[in-house]
Every structure is written in C-alpha cells, then in structure tokens.
Amino acid sequence: TPTPSAASGTPTPPSRRLLGSAFLQEFRNWETPWAMEAMHMVALEIRLLAEKADRELVMSGKNPDKLQAAGSFLMKVFGALAVKGPKRVGALYVTCQLFKIYFRLGTVNLCRSVIRSIETARNFDFEDFPVKDKVTYMYYTGRLEVFNENFLVADQKLTYALMHCNPQSESNLRKILKFLIPVKLSIGVLPRRTLLEKYNLLEYADIVTSLRRGDLRLLKQALDRHEDQLLKCGVYLVLEKLELQVYRRLVKKIHIIQREKEPSKAHQIKLEVLVKTLQWLGITMDVDEVECIMACLIYKNLIKGYFAHKSKVLVLSKQDPFPKLNGKPV
Amino acid sequence: MGLTNASHSHVPYSSSLQHGYNPAEYANYYYNYPQATNSCSVQQGGANQHSGAAYQPLTSFQNSGSYVDPTSNTYYNAGGHQTAPGYATTNYYYQTDTRNDGSSGNNYAQSYQNYPSSDTNAAQSSSTVPANSFSYQQQYNQWPYYYNHSVPTPAGNPVAGSSNIDNTVVNTTSGYSYPSTEPPPPGTTPWKSNSSASVAPPVQAPSVPEPQNQYVQQAQLTPGFQNQYAYQAPGVPMSQNYYANQAPAYPQNNMNVNQVPLNNHGDQQKSGSLTTGIFSSENKTQIPTIPRIAPGFSMVIPKSEKKTVGADLAKKPAYVSVSVPKNDVKAVQHGSDARSLPFSLRNYATRNLSRCKDEAQRAACQSMIQQITSKAISNGTLLTKNWDTEPLIPLPENLLTMTETSSANNSSSLPNSTPRRRLKSRWEPVPEEKVTEKVEPLAKPLMNGNTHNNLKAQNRMGDSWNLGKSLQSPHAPSNKITHRLSKKQKMGSYSSVVQNGDNSSDSDKEKDLTKYYANASALANSPEEKKRREHRSKRFEKSKDSSSKSRNSAVNKGAVAHIHTRRPISALVTGSYKDGSSLAVEDMDWDALTVKGTCQEIEKRYLRLTSAPDPSTVRPEHVLEKALSMVETSQKNYLYKCDQLKSIRQDLTVQRIQNELTVKVYETHARLALQAGDLAEFNQCQSQLKRLYREGNNGCYFEFSAYNLLCVMLHSNNKRDLLSSMASLSKEAKQDGAVKHALAVHAAVSSGNYVIFFKLYKQGPNLNSCLMDLYVERMRFEAIKCMSRSYRPTVPVGYVAQVLGFLPNGDDRSEECEIWLKAHGAVLSVDNGGELQIDTKASSSTLFMPEPENAVAHGDASLAVNDFFART
Numbered sequence A: 001t002p003t004p005s006a007a008s009g010t011p012t013p014p015s016r017r018l019l020g021s022a023f024l025q026e027f028r029n030w031e032t033p034w035a036m037e038a039m040h041m042v043a044l045e046i047r048l049l050a051e052k053a054d055r056e057l058v059m060s061g062k063n064p065d066k067l068q069a070a071g072s073f074l075m076k077v078f079g080a081l082a083v084k085g086p087k088r089v090g091a092l093y094v095t096c097q098l099f100k101i102y103f104r105l106g107t108v109n110l111c112r113s114v115i116r117s118i119e120t121a122r123n124f125d126f127e128d129f130p131v132k133d134k135v136t137y138m139y140y141t142g143r144l145e146v147f148n149e150n151f152l153v154a155d156q157k158l159t160y161a162l163m164h165c166n167p168q169s170e171s172n173l174r175k176i177l178k179f180l181i182p183v184k185l186s187i188g189v190l191p192r193r194t195l196l197e198k199y200n201l202l203e204y205a206d207i208v209t210s211l212r213r214g215d216l217r218l219l220k221q222a223l224d225r226h227e228d229q230l231l232k233c234g235v236y237l238v239l240e241k242l243e244l245q246v247y248r249r250l251v252k253k254i255h256i257i258q259r260e261k262e263p264s265k266a267h268q269i270k271l272e273v274l275v276k277t278l279q280w281l282g283i284t285m286d287v288d289e290v291e292c293i294m295a296c297l298i299y300k301n302l303i304k305g306y307f308a309h310k311s312k313v314l315v316l317s318k319q320d321p322f323p324k325l326n327g328k329p330v
Numbered sequence B: 001m002g003l004t005n006a007s008h009s010h011v012p013y014s015s016s017l018q019h020g021y022n023p024a025e026y027a028n029y030y031y032n033y034p035q036a037t038n039s040c041s042v043q044q045g046g047a048n049q050h051s052g053a054a055y056q057p058l059t060s061f062q063n064s065g066s067y068v069d070p071t072s073n074t075y076y077n078a079g080g081h082q083t084a085p086g087y088a089t090t091n092y093y094y095q096t097d098t099r100n101d102g103s104s105g106n107n108y109a110q111s112y113q114n115y116p117s118s119d120t121n122a123a124q125s126s127s128t129v130p131a132n133s134f135s136y137q138q139q140y141n142q143w144p145y146y147y148n149h150s151v152p153t154p155a156g157n158p159v160a161g162s163s164n165i166d167n168t169v170v171n172t173t174s175g176y177s178y179p180s181t182e183p184p185p186p187g188t189t190p191w192k193s194n195s196s197a198s199v200a201p202p203v204q205a206p207s208v209p210e211p212q213n214q215y216v217q218q219a220q221l222t223p224g225f226q227n228q229y230a231y232q233a234p235g236v237p238m239s240q241n242y243y244a245n246q247a248p249a250y251p252q253n254n255m256n257v258n259q260v261p262l263n264n265h266g267d268q269q270k271s272g273s274l275t276t277g278i279f280s281s282e283n284k285t286q287i288p289t290i291p292r293i294a295p296g297f298s299m300v301i302p303k304s305e306k307k308t309v310g311a312d313l314a315k316k317p318a319y320v321s322v323s324v325p326k327n328d329v330k331a332v333q334h335g336s337d338a339r340s341l342p343f344s345l346r347n348y349a350t351r352n353l354s355r356c357k358d359e360a361q362r363a364a365c366q367s368m369i370q371q372i373t374s375k376a377i378s379n380g381t382l383l384t385k386n387w388d389t390e391p392l393i394p395l396p397e398n399l400l401t402m403t404e405t406s407s408a409n410n411s412s413s414l415p416n417s418t419p420r421r422r423l424k425s426r427w428e429p430v431p432e433e434k435v436t437e438k439v440e441p442l443a444k445p446l447m448n449g450n451t452h453n454n455l456k457a458q459n460r461m462g463d464s465w466n467l468g469k470s471l472q473s474p475h476a477p478s479n480k481i482t483h484r485l486s487k488k489q490k491m492g493s494y495s496s497v498v499q500n501g502d503n504s505s506d507s508d509k510e511k512d513l514t515k516y517y518a519n520a521s522a523l524a525n526s527p528e529e530k531k532r533r534e535h536r537s538k539r540f541e542k543s544k545d546s547s548s549k550s551r552n553s554a555v556n557k558g559a560v561a562h563i564h565t566r567r568p569i570s571a572l573v574t575g576s577y578k579d580g581s582s583l584a585v586e587d588m589d590w591d592a593l594t595v596k597g598t599c600q601e602i603e604k605r606y607l608r609l610t611s612a613p614d615p616s617t618v619r620p621e622h623v624l625e626k627a628l629s630m631v632e633t634s635q636k637n638y639l640y641k642c643d644q645l646k647s648i649r650q651d652l653t654v655q656r657i658q659n660e661l662t663v664k665v666y667e668t669h670a671r672l673a674l675q676a677g678d679l680a681e682f683n684q685c686q687s688q689l690k691r692l693y694r695e696g697n698n699g700c701y702f703e704f705s706a707y708n709l710l711c712v713m714l715h716s717n718n719k720r721d722l723l724s725s726m727a728s729l730s731k732e733a734k735q736d737g738a739v740k741h742a743l744a745v746h747a748a749v750s751s752g753n754y755v756i757f758f759k760l761y762k763q764g765p766n767l768n769s770c771l772m773d774l775y776v777e778r779m780r781f782e783a784i785k786c787m788s789r790s791y792r793p794t795v796p797v798g799y800v801a802q803v804l805g806f807l808p809n810g811d812d813r814s815e816e817c818e819i820w821l822k823a824h825g826a827v828l829s830v831d832n833g834g835e836l837q838i839d840t841k842a843s844s845s846t847l848f849m850p851e852p853e854n855a856v857a858h859g860d861a862s863l864a865v866n867d868f869f870a871r872t
Helices: A006-009 A013-028 A038-061 A065-083 A086-105 A107-121 A131-147 A149-162 A170-186 A195-198 A204-212 A216-225 A227-233 A236-242 A243-261 A271-280 A287-299 B002-013 B018-038 B041-051 B056-067 B078-101 B102-122 B130-152 B158-162 B165-177 B188-207 B211-230 B235-265 B268-286 B289-293 B300-314 B319-342 B343-354 B359-379 B405-413 B421-426 B430-447 B454-469 B477-503 B507-524 B528-543 B547-578 B621-635 B640-656 B659-677 B679-694 B702-718 B720-726 B731-735 B739-749 B754-762 B767-790 B797-803 B814-823 B865-872
Strands: A268-270 A307-309 A313-316 B794-796 B826-828 B836-839
Touching: A006 B343, A013 A065, A038 A065, A038 A086, A065 A107, A086 A107, A086 A131, A086 B041, A107 A131, A107 B300, A131 A170, A131 B720, A131 B814, A149 A170, A170 A204, A170 A236, A195 A204, A204 A216, A204 A243, A216 A227, A216 A243, A227 A236, A227 B720, A227 B739, A236 B720, A236 B739, A243 A268, A243 A271, A243 A287, A268 A271, A268 B836, A271 A287, A271 A313, A271 B002, A287 A307, A287 B754, B056 B343, B102 B865, B289 B865, B300 B421, B405 B679, B621 B640, B621 B659, B640 B659, B659 B702, B659 B739, B659 B767, B679 B702, B702 B720, B702 B731, B731 B739, B739 B754, B739 B767, B754 B767, B754 B797, B767 B797, B767 B836, B797 B814, B797 B836, B814 B836
Parallel strands: none
Antiparallel strands: A268 A313, A307 A313, B794 B836, B826 B836
16 A cells, blocks of 8 residues: 655655565575575665654654554564574574664564574574674663663673674774663773773763762762763663662772771761761761661672661671672672 | 456556546646636626526536647546546535535535636646546536436436437446446346446447447446435445546547537527526426435436536537547557466466356456456556465355445455455454455456556545545545545445445435435544634635625535534434444544533443443533532542543543543542552553643643652563653653652662652652552562661661651551561560660561452452442
8 A cells, every 4th residue: 555655755665565575475485595685685674764754754743653564574574584494594684673673663572572582592503693693683682681670681792792893883882882881880890981982972981980989979960961861772770770889989988088097996987977978978868868878788788787776887897898799780 | 348358458557647646636626726716707606606597607617618629638648537537526526515415506606616727727728637627527417418318217207318329228238337326226136137247348348439329328427426426425436437437438528518618609698597497497307306316415416417418419429539549558458467467366366266156256256356456466466465375255145235336345445455454353243244245246347347446546536535525515625635545435435335235225225325424424523624624614704705705605604504414414323333334443433433422410320331322321521520520529439439430531532522621530530549549540541641641631741740750660660661751751840849759759769768768758749659658568678678687786666667657656656667567577676775676687587578468359459349339
C-alpha cells in the first residue's frame, strides 16, 4: 500500500520491505551465504529509510510507525540468518541493526529474545562473528546491562567493545567510553583527565574530581549541570549512586587527618565532626541523617567498622577500614 | 472475448499513473472552485434558483463545452481521463447530498457551481480540464438516459419509447449494473447467475465495432453508478467499474456536448426555460418510482437531466474512432501479461480452480484469480509475492446471494493489498466472515469488462469523495480526503457487506439504506468532522446575506438540514450493529457508536458494557458533573465511590467527552484509589491522565507527575521507566513542590537513606505519602537490616521508632515499633537504664520479612467479603 511519505519522493519502507521480503525469500533458499552483503545492505537500508520516514511523519504530525515495522521485518531477516550453517555469520549484523531500532524506539526489552538466541547457541562460537559486529553487539548489550545496573557484566561487555573497536574511529570509542566510564566509576575505577579530554567527555570531569576529593558539593553541582544530558543517555542513575562513594572518600580523608593528629584515636570519628564537615561543604544535614549515611556505608561494605549510637561515634576497623571496591559494585 | 481481455490489459496502463492523480484532482477541484464566482453563469444560476429552474446552469455549461474541440479530449491523455471520473463523482455527489436534504433548490445551486468552473476551464482550453467538464456533462446526460432504459423493464416508463434498438441490447447486458438500484425485476435474477462469465464481454463488445452502441452503453452504465451512489452504500465501489466503462466513451460525450449546444445554440436563457419545462414534467413522472427505490430521498436531479437525453440520443455520430485504438492497445497489453505470469502463480490458480465444485464457482474463482493477478501486477508484487503460500480463494458457496453488489464489496476491499486482510480480526465473528468471503469471488465477473485494478487509486478517490461529500456539506474541502481515506474505505466495505446480506426486497433495501446512512451520518458526526462542518457553514453564513451569492445560502441551508437529518439516523446505528453486521471490530467506525446520553439519574452502577451503549442509560455531561460532586461528598466507602466513578468514566468514554471534566473525574478517582491503596485502579487512571494531559487538557499536571515518579521508582522499580519519567519533566515541573518531593524521595531511596525517606514521608504534599505508604514496609525492613548490621552493640527502640516514622501512641511511640520489630524477628533487650534496645548482633541473623497478615487469596485485601456485602 502506498504511504503518505510517498509524496516526498523517497521510496517508502513498505515498498522496500516488499523488495526486502522478496529478497529474503530467495535468500532463504540459497544454500551458501554468497549474498550476505546484499542482505545486510537491505537490512541497513530498510532501517535508515524507516528512520527517515518516521522523521517525516513526525514533522507532518502523523504517527511514526515505520521504524517499528522495519523492526519486525528485520526480525524475519534475523530468523533467516540465525540458523545452523554458514549463514549464521551474518546474523550478528542484523542483530545490531535490531538493537539500533529498539534503542531508538525505546523498546529495549525486545532485545532480550535476540540476545538469547545469539548467546545460547552452542553450535556457533561468538568469536567467529565478524569483529565489527561483535563490537557493536557488545556495546549495545553493555548498555542494556547499565540499565539493569549490572555493572560487572556491563563493564566486561563495554571493555570488550573498547578493546576490539577500531582505534581509528574515535567517535565509536567515545560512544563506548560514555557508558564505560560511569560503569567503571561505580566499581571504583577512576579515569585520567587526559582520557576525558581526548574523547571530549568532560561532563564526567567534575564527577571524577568529586570522587577524588570527597567533595559532595561538587558532585551535586555536576549532576545538576548535566542532568538533562545524563538522563537522556541513561547514566544519571548510575552517577547518582556515586554519592556514597564520595561520602566514603570524605570519611577517609577525615580519618587520614585524624591519624596525623592523634594516631591513637584515629579510628574513632565523631559524628559531630562529620556534620561539621558537611556544613562546611554547604550541605546541611542533621545528626540523624548523617548517622544514617554512616550506617549505610557500613551496611554496604564501603566502610569496615560499626556505629556506636550511644556515643554517636563511628568506629572504624583497625584493619583496612576502607576496603577497595576491586571491581565490586556498591 | 478480446474485450474482456482488453479490460485486464488496462491494468499496467493506468496502474503506474494511479498515484499522481489524486493530487491532480484536488488541485483541479480547488482550481475550479474559486473560479465559479467569476464565471458568467453565476448570475444565471442565481436567477435560476429564484425561479426554481434548475437547468439553466446545465445548458450554459453545455454551450461552453461546445467551444472546445471534442477531438482534443483524447483518451490517451491519461491525466484527463482519470481526473474526469473523479470529478464527475464529486459533483454528482454534491447533488445526492442536497437531494437528501430534500431541498431541490440546493441541487441547482450545486450543479450550477460546477458549471462555471468548467466554463472557465474550457475557455482556457487546457487539455485536462475540458475532460472534466465533459464528464459532468456526461453524467448529467446519462442519468435520464439510464432511467429510460432501466425503468421500462419493470415499470414500463413512457420515456423508454425513445430508446433505439441498441438500447435493448445494452439493457440486457448492463442489467447487472442496475438491479442494485432498481427493485430487482423478474428478469434480473438470471443475469446474476450468468454474470460471472457472460455478462461482461457483451457490455464492451458493442463498444468496439459500433460507436452508437457504445454510447448507449455508456449512458446506461454511468447512471447505474450514479444510482448506486444515491441509494446504496455499495454504489461507492461500483462506481469504479463504471469509470472504466466510461473511459472509452469520453469522445462520445464530447459529441453530446456539441450537440446540446447545437440545440441551444446562442440563447441560453431560452434553453434554460425549455429545460425547466421538461424537467417539471418529468419530475411528475419520476416521483412515484423514487420512493420505492429509496424512500426518504427525493430524486430531483436525475429527472431534470432527462431533457437532455433526447438530444443526446439523436447525436451519436462518429466518435468511435478514438475508442477503438484503445481497445487494441489493451488487447496487446493483455497478451504480454499472460505470458509473464510466473509459474507459481499458475499453480496457485490451478489449486484454486481444482477446489471448485461446479461451473459457476469455477467461473467466479477464475475471475477472482484474474483479479488478484492484475492487482499483483499493478502493485508490482506479481513476481515478488509468494504464490505458493498465498491463501486460497474462499469458495463461493452460494452464488445466488452474490449479486452485483459484490463488485462493490470487491472494489472496496481492493485498496487493501490483499482482499483477505480484513479477516485477520480476531474479534470478528466467524460466521460473518463468510459473507465477505462469499462476496469476493463474484466480484470479478462484474468487473470483467472493467479496469478495476488500474482504477484502484481512483477507486479510493471515488470512495472518499462520495462518502465524504455525501456526508458533509457540499463544499467540503477536498484536501482532507487523504487523511480520511482509510475510514472511508471501511465505510464502503461495511455498507457493501450490509447490502450484500439482503437485497431481495425493497424493504430490505430500505433497511440497507438506512444503515448506510446511519453509518455515514455517524461518521459525519465525529468531532473533527463537526468542526470542519461548522467551520464551513460559518464561512457561508458570512455571505448568506448577499443575494448575489444565493447559491451559497442554499448550500448552507442544505448543510444545516443535513446535520439535522443525521441526528435521528445516528441512533439507528446501534441497531444496525446489533443486527450482526460483518464488520470487524477494527474496521468499525467507533464514531458511529458515540452516543448522546439522556439519562438524568445521578447515581448509576457500573456495568461493563457488552453491547452498544443505550443512550437512555448514559448520562449527559451536566448530569455527570453532578454525579462527580455527589461522589466527592459521599460518605460511603471506597468501593461504592469506585463503582460510581467507573460508571462516570464509562459514560464519558461512550460519549467521547474528553475535557476538563474527564480530567477531573480521573483525578478524583486516582486520588481516591491512592487513599484506598488501590494501585491497580490508580494505574488505570494515571495512564488515562497521562494521555489527557498530553492532549492538552488542563489538570493537576504537576501533582500527577509526582505520583507518576513515585509510582515508577517505588513500585515498578524499572530504571528505564524512571529515567524517561525524569527526563520528561520540564524545568517548571522540577520547581513544583510535589515533584521536588518526589525527586527527593528518589534520592533517599537510591542511597538507602531511611531517615530522609521517613522525614519526607511525614511531610509529603498531596497524596505523595499515600504512594510512599506502599513502600514503607519495605523501607523499614531494609532500614532495620542496615541498622542491625552497622550499629553495635545496641540501638534503642525509641530511636528506631523515631527515624522509621512510627506514629507516637500516647507518650510512648515505641510501642507500635516494638510490635513491628518483634514481628520481623528482631531481638530486643532491656538495658541498665530500663530502655528497650535492639540487640543488633543477634538481630542481624534473625530478621525476616513476615507474610503480610492481611493477605487474601485473590491478592486484593480491599475486596474483603464484608466490603462486598456492604456494597449493596
């Protein structure tokens, strides 16, 4: 059926899809994957055209549903490729196209079925897929894990993507780092400033600084300043959780200063000191709130020790009171 | 036989053109419209209206036609050719429209409107525009002509005497076209059965060798289509068939045009009066037949055209030359088509045919295949379609039930890429599907002589035009058509199906008619439609005073009258749906179900609708307002209020009321649900509210944004949802107290700061605390786990009670807390000072989350049995 976008003169996704389905039909029947590149091109074109058509539909105030339709077509293509045999090599490319569609549509839960069929396949080693597809795949699945706050897996996937990504393609590296840095931060790995500068990721610079200094005020400012951007790319919640790490850093600093002054009582930090410090940072919190934060730090294994309610003192463990995260998420 | 082929060969020819023409038509339409006022005939039209003489404009138009060299209107000018039919329909429909209103003056005004435009166009001698004007001409002329032929069969109309020998021949062949409009005469039934194979060829056959024949046929066919428009829904698709037939006849129309001028020549006024005379006399003769065909709709226009018929008949000269080459071309094209059929398609055809039980089915099936093939060709899917997996054509089981109307049905289903697409509906009742299926196979025979496939695009145009126009005031802007296409098609298919069900008797037909009009009028009652119409009538009101533009006022009156006539009809819709029409739920025009409530009772129990709403049980808006305030002030329990609010919501929905009241009702319900902890109901309201706010209805947007945030973070716990909810907040929203509170709650929850959480819990604005309520238990348990892990050696219960938001009970607030702690497995001890303490070390391993005491099997404690009894 002709579509409204026909007026613009661009070939419409439905007609492309007719072509695509015809090609897919034939492709299924071919034993060898000789037309893989063409198939991939069809998939790519359909996605790009659907995106374009949707933009036009939005501009003319209509319901943009083309990309969704393109998604269901590519799902069929995926079905044709994710089979035993030589065609499977091409399946990951289509998977990545699907990811792109789903991420754009915000229907990332649809990724799950595709991921399952890629990852549970026993007859095909993931490493046998083309590198470029593997990188894209790892990037998107890594992002999914960020959403799920599965930081260890996210770190692993995004690191894989970073290591295998073409070092020439800086924009891709930047995209990966955009998600990898928050993930690394949350497991206690801080990037160098030069890295942030090189890839123009300075929105993280203040956050990293605040983590280094235990400067809670700076963290809040940084989050406020980049809130829209961070919300949009979906790492805001991850960065927000760094708050506890900043508190920990602050306690650690106090501990270090006390140790210099009075080594014997260094492991006992009075609650009023903490409250005063926070006040100095411009953050007004009452004693109960700070006490609660200390309790949380201990509860979440960021600090070893205990809190004595009666004396309002945080008692740090004498051995390794601030255990390294060592890749463990908070 | 070559002729039947010819029709198919048409396919490629125009299929490529389909697209461009719709815009062209619109353009033309607009082009003409403004010109109408300029043209010389305007004054005449005005005069006519006052005198009541309709025909002045027509004659003037004919004269103009004569200026144009008829040969310039070549058939091969596809643009002209295709535009013309669409145009004709539109104009025609204007007339139908007004006719329904019963004001004959309207007709004249409208027909006159068309003429001026054609006049000017003709003067400019553009190649396409003349074609348009001719088509008008053609149709007007043909109307009466048709009557001459068709009426004699059953009724013996005196006018029939004027028909020549050709007429009789044609009459029989074209008989399949008119039964739908005429009460089926005894002679018609055989045609139906034959039609599958034999009818179509004869129709076209005469056109090739004999110019006169073709002309006659042409004349007859067009009226047939017009008739259908006028009386029956299926007429819409039907018209397409006739377009095809008309196409070859254009040249001949030109002839007519020429001849009419000859008669009238210089003196328009004279001819005008002449025609008037004829018109009135014919009116008398015709009126008796009309009520029978379509009671309630007066048939003023067709009669008036009769006068020209005589003239037309006399002038059938040699325009044949144009149409003959065309046929040849078609034949050639068809040959190439046949050769290029893919093997899989031929298999598909064989499979289908092998299922047929008798000849009739076979013929029907064959024609269906042809139709599908040509459609595939025109779609370009001939080679791409997987014919091996294509579903087989449903067998026509009862050929007799398939009348000529099936062609209408067929063409209405054509716009879908597959005829069976509609059947996908999972809601559609199974037996009713059969009706549609049955109809399809026969469609082809009827279209045999026609190029229905090529005309698909036009088909839609015709559809939309006709329906659109017939429902709207005559001046409906054409540019909206594309947007409404789908709806129109649905309408078309619906009505055709309805018609197909029973056209055996007059009364049945009447019913169909009513159904169709009810449907159509309901469509016209949709809010946008109303808005447009209002806009239009306002436009006319401005010029109403000026008598020089009396046509406008006439039109306006017509439009108003039309609106009024629609009202009662829309009530019938309910009935027609209950009758079990075979319309899929998705295809149903929900506008048609919009009711206007009449119930005055404030209190109403909620009952989920299982049928179309009955206006007498639906409360209108002002009553609903009272009902809402009644609920707000009611002292009864939540279940009663929920029930009442649901019934209010239902009444709002069926009446399609979406305004501040709707927002208020949903907000009220959402708040009550929150207070009662009914999260399911709250979510329903919340999702409706989101939509209502998005559509620009004012309400407590910030308050409900806050609820939404809390709901997402505390209950669905989906990070992505939370992110998008937060990202969608505007700067202003973030400044709002309730939203700020919600965001603070989020921060507290994400860092696990129970102290802040319970502080916020105590000071929550609006009903934020109610939402937090549902999270309190979890937060407390999390807190106590945290405390027992981080505090050593003990922590006083009093302190825990304070930070965990336990309410003070007298002067000892810890009592409730103590109970709670014990219920969760905390180990308590009394210290030296007599203060109750939690032994944190011991507690850390013994804490547990108890099963909620008030848990019920169905998961909703608020639906307790006692409450249930309390409801009644």
